[in-house]
Amino acid sequence: MEKLTLVKVGGKIVEEPATLEALLHDFKQIAGYKVLVHGGGRLATDLSERLGIQTQMVDGRRITDAETIKVVTMVYAGLVNKTIVARLQAMHVNAMGLCGADFNLIRSRKRPVKDIDYGFVGDVEEVQPDVLADLIDQNIVPVVAPITHDGHGLLLNTNADTIAGEVAKALATRFEVQLIFCFEKKGVLSDPDDEDSVIKTLNPAEYEQYKSEGIIQGGMIPKLDNAFNALHCGVREVVITQASELLRSSGTRISL
Amino acid sequence: MEKLTLVKVGGKIVEEPATLEALLHDFKQIAGYKVLVHGGGRLATDLSERLGIQTQMVDGRRITDAETIKVVTMVYAGLVNKTIVARLQAMHVNAMGLCGADFNLIRSRKRPVKDIDYGFVGDVEEVQPDVLADLIDQNIVPVVAPITHDGHGLLLNTNADTIAGEVAKALATRFEVQLIFCFEKKGVLSDPDDEDSVIKTLNPAEYEQYKSEGIIQGGMIPKLDNAFNALHCGVREVVITQASELLRSSGTRISL
Numbered sequence: 163m164e165k166l167t168l169v170k171v172g173g174k175i176v177e178e179p180a181t182l183e184a185l186l187h188d189f190k191q192i193a194g195y196k197v198l199v200h201g202g203g204r205l206a207t208d209l210s211e212r213l214g215i216q217t218q219m220v221d222g223r224r225i226t227d228a229e230t231i232k233v234v235t236m237v238y239a240g241l242v243n244k245t246i247v248a249r250l251q252a253m254h255v256n257a258m259g260l261c262g263a264d265f266n267l268i269r270s271r272k273r274p275v276k277d278i279d280y281g282f283v284g285d286v287e288e289v290q291p292d293v294l295a296d297l298i299d300q301n302i303v304p305v306v307a308p309i310t311h312d313g314h315g316l317l318l319n320t321n322a323d324t325i326a327g328e329v330a331k332a333l334a335t336r337f338e339v340q341l342i343f344c345f346e347k348k349g350v351l352s353d354p355d356d357e358d359s360v361i362k363t364l365n366p367a368e369y370e371q372y373k374s375e376g377i378i379q380g381g382m383i384p385k386l387d388n389a390f391n392a393l394h395c396g397v398r399e400v401v402i403t404q405a406s407e408l409l410r411s412s413g414t415r416i417s418l
Numbered sequence: 419m420e421k422l423t424l425v426k427v428g429g430k431i432v433e434e435p436a437t438l439e440a441l442l443h444d445f446k447q448i449a450g451y452k453v454l455v456h457g458g459g460r461l462a463t464d465l466s467e468r469l470g471i472q473t474q475m476v477d478g479r480r481i482t483d484a485e486t487i488k489v490v491t492m493v494y495a496g497l498v499n500k501t502i503v504a505r506l507q508a509m510h511v512n513a514m515g516l517c518g519a520d521f522n523l524i525r526s527r528k529r530p531v532k533d534i535d536y537g538f539v540g541d542v543e544e545v546q547p548d549v550l551a552d553l554i555d556q557n558i559v560p561v562v563a564p565i566t567h568d569g570h571g572l573l574l575n576t577n578a579d580t581i582a583g584e585v586a587k588a589l590a591t592r593f594e595v596q597l598i599f600c601f602e603k604k605g606v607l608s609d610p611d612d613e614d615s616v617i618k619t620l621n622p623a624e625y626e627q628y629k630s631e632g633i634i635q636g637g638m639i640p641k642l643d644n645a646f647n648a649l650h651c652g653v654r655e656v657v658i659t660q661a662s663e664l665l666r667s668s669g670t671r672i673s674l
Contacts, residue, residue, distance in 0.1 A: 240496020252571035315508035
């Protein structure tokens, strides 16, 4: 199988034109087949504020009401996605932008209301990778925005890390996939106050050990659960690293 | 060659969810290969107003400043494009949305400043239809937003009628293309005050005659010049009709 690198970027990297440009320049250097999945960082929040739409957050998650799904569709699938595509095209990378609704790539289900109504948020149900894989075979570089659809006409907001993991898994039947999460820190840290305490490698037993000792906690846990889930579903390797280190073999390498 | 129908919609049809839904329902019924090109109507102007960005128009054309190109990219390539895709997917039409930057479909040139600086407006230079035609061969239905790129990283605002004509021409080497412009009126009228005075057919000689008599004038002239140009470049037929008449053989049929 041919190798494919799937890179997920979000947060400040996407917000700031100079850091985005540097990231895309590094991304271009990655040899072979590749896919970029992006978030939108604070750009959607900024637009909401300018439009007088209040952004409600619960446990760090955005509540996506009817106005907010329009905003995130505009910002993620419109402005951020097409800006990245145009910049990559200028670097002679034959990029194409898409979201989960396009050729029914990612069908999701509107999250059921339990204690919290998250609104127009979609949990991934099915990824159909055939058209995407054919495009990749033609040396096209897909750039995926974190918007999905429910198959009944609704657009839904879906976590970009989840999209990266699900697309990586779906492509693992056709390619040998390495999944790289670009992150603010240099990797998974054993001491949150020491930027140089990067855990170099992580397997399931080590992960359980670090969790039981409280060394790995909080927001890293869903990220790492997502990573191990991808590995169990055929992805070859997951790397968590700083965006600026994309081309170096640094960061935390996660494997079974 | 296989038949392909390229439909261009804009204006009020795109602005109002109910009329858009009706149009898409009719579009679904069109047999064989098809492509949809859409504008954004007043939706971009509305968003600009909410953001406090003044929309400058000169001779009915929008001046696209640095803020406005962001707005039109969000509205056309984001909200309108993905809403159409999700609605078509719900009707089991395997739609995919894209703009001119995606796989370098439409490269344009920022309009040179003469008397007027139109800002980030692009005049089409080249359409590369190969990837698009391959997708169409796989029964994918492209939905094209009127945003192009200059190949150097700039996104540019391009007239949706022009995009429809240029894409139709580029696909004419691979398909027998019928180009349908959906319009507010029932077709080209011989009496602007009489909705039923539709000119049924128009060839180049008749067009010249109507122009010399002042029967065809104003905004219809660039539309029809565009139509004849498409025919001269291999498009089989151009139809100008009302959106609600899409499936009937009404409106004005233009051929050489």
